[in-house]
Amino acid sequence: MKQPIHPIERLRGSVQSPRLPGIDVARALAIFGMIAAHVASGPSSVSIMDPSTYPALVHGRPAVLFALLAGVSISLMTGRGERPASVSDVRGTRLKLIGRALAIFLIGLLLEQLGTGIAVILTFYGVLYFVALPFVWARTRTLVIVAICLGLVGPSLLAVIQYLLPKGNVSPTIGLVLGGVYPLPVFWGILLLGMALGRLHLQSTRVLAGLVAVGVCASAVGYSVGAMWGSDEEPKNGWINQDNGNGSSQPDWSAVISKLKKQKAKQADGMQTGSPASESSGEASSDEGIESRWGQYLDGLGSSKQLKDSIKKSVVDSAPHSGGTAEFVGSGGFALIVVALCQLTVSRARRWFVPIAVTGAMPLTIYTAHVIVVFVLGGPAGTVVSNPLYWSLVIGSVTFANGWMAFIGRGPLERFPRWLGNRAAGQ
Template sequence: MTDPASDATGAVRPRLSRNGIQLNGAGRIAGLDFARGLAIIGMLAAHLLWLGDDVVLADPSTWSNIAAGRSSILFATLAGVSLGLMTGGRHPARGAAMGVARRRIALRAALLWVLGVLLIGTGVPVYVILPAYAVLFLLALPALTLSTRVVLVLAGVLAVVMPFAQVLLDALPFWGTPIGESAALMIGWQYPFPVWIAFVLAGLGIARAGLQRRSVQVGAVLAGGALAALGYGLNAASGLAAADEWTSFAGAVWTARPHSSGLLEVIGSGGFALAVIGGCVLVCGPWWRGSVMSPAGWIVLPVRAVGAMPLSAYTAQLVIWAIAAAVILGDPSDLQGFRDLDPFWPITAVLIVAATVWALTIGRGPLEAATDRVTRVLVPGRADTAAETRLGPR
């Protein structure tokens, strides 16, 4: 006669071992999950904390402002990395395999758009990023077969040119009409794709360069740090007042204000995103031969668990917000009232604990698993040609 408790324990152990290997094994880049987790938590902070625009290194009270704008740009850059890894990393898929990968990405974009519209419908007063993600995924499809150098050069050119075009696009009377306001929500215009495609391409470029390589990680940190110093340094030294952004074309372009899509924000925050990605992968990567990851990678496992299921975590935070605000305040759109409840830390704690437990006991995030299943069923075929394709979001 067997002991039911022993049977249950025996059944759980293999699952924990399997999921632990899936989250912590060599088949994933731990630092990418860490960076995604930071981006998710940072976007939640930008939504729920009273943040300013300026970060002053000598003033710790301003350090939380780093989440404003930069978190969503980091998220977009990581999307480009994921696209690169899903299509082969350093050894991109070719021919029919790339065709399958592209169709699956296009379908994934459609699913993201639908989910984004549903989240907008909750009434939570944030600009949902998923519709912008959907558009950016589609725009990135032609770049999937380009060489690393071409992708990075294209990202650089767009980063410099498109902020000028964006000022003109934002000035169109269309956006002030009821239809224009609805269209802006439906395409995520708060994260304007003419500019933000540069971030996605930058992420795609470092994935194609081989993000597992130490030289690429260090290069991302150094190049990203230099770009961040350039963008923010020029902003600090320019002498332009914040009011200039609203009164002149030059002021609208020459700004690093979060969510301005100004040239200096694109350079500074885009560089910041590259540096964070390179730094996270470098810190979490193996420090000695034969190890899977560094001690730091194990320490940040709960944040990595959030980053391993970014779509589920992002959706969960908005759903929790909508339900809590509706129950407590009677209105999910009451931003000031909800912020005054100081909900950031409780929601963050719930996300981290839930993601960690889910990752270790069940495995893939629920929305990640569902999206992957739907795309594989509706677009059959083999899309992965290299081991690196397993390293995208789960």
């Protein structure tokens, strides 16, 4: 009969090799940072010469760190780029990732239905798992090159696409992938960088020191460009516009469904009466003809100067959630620094970081819990800003995660993606 594992031993085992506890600690910091962006009060922008503004680092950067760590996790889950020997194993790995992506997307979609106003990252996180599929077994050099291209060229290309899209008529899918708080080019590039990072020897002091140096240089370049030529706009703080009229990446799905129902009812009414809606206003109708809206579309494009300004902004804007090239370089470098420093520090004092590492091993559970708490306290469309609440959430998260890990094991919501991934792969 198998002997039960002592709770303390279970906790210690959660940070033992082959697991990288520094990665879990970095993930916990990303979660705490996103929670702070949603519920804590503080400065909205960072000034390097004013330490009192440093709490504003929680805007945007934790989400970038979260995406980088997603890439690291994908790399570790798929054997760090080592392609399985058999075709069936390749297929099984891909199906596992698809199952995990779907599970994360569904959890995020349910959280969005609460209507808290938080820009829930989990739906987009699920999308990132899908777009990672073609690169799972790509060469490390390929990952880095594609990531850099996405970060440098992607924002400008996105600015052109947004310029060409019909104004006020953007579908929820396009809004999720191309617009709003989590612009795809930046986060896709960061994800691929994370996948490349996960293939490195992250126990090597030399490698980690090199990552810190690269991160410092990238941050200096990105934020310097943003400071000199970027905009002075206030960064978004993790809350979305409730009317969703700004191309947010978090579409109001209930409003979309309601609109579709009204359109179907209107069409059904027209079919029953034998006349389209135009007849109800006394206008003549015809079954034939073409109503061109190209003139209206071209009028709405704006001037070429607006396009040039948008492209320039997409390059030099380093503000959180701006999706600019400067943000990709600056925040990407910042994320590299955090990951490398966490791994350097934690690998030398594992037992002291067990509580934080265990919390970082339950990102879905902790993230979901804080959204539910905001919903319970603020209600639909409500906002909750309270520093005591923030610290209560952090302490409560650490306490819950360690208690659950000690007596039960894997986090409650972390079981769902694993289960669905295994089912998708037929395991």
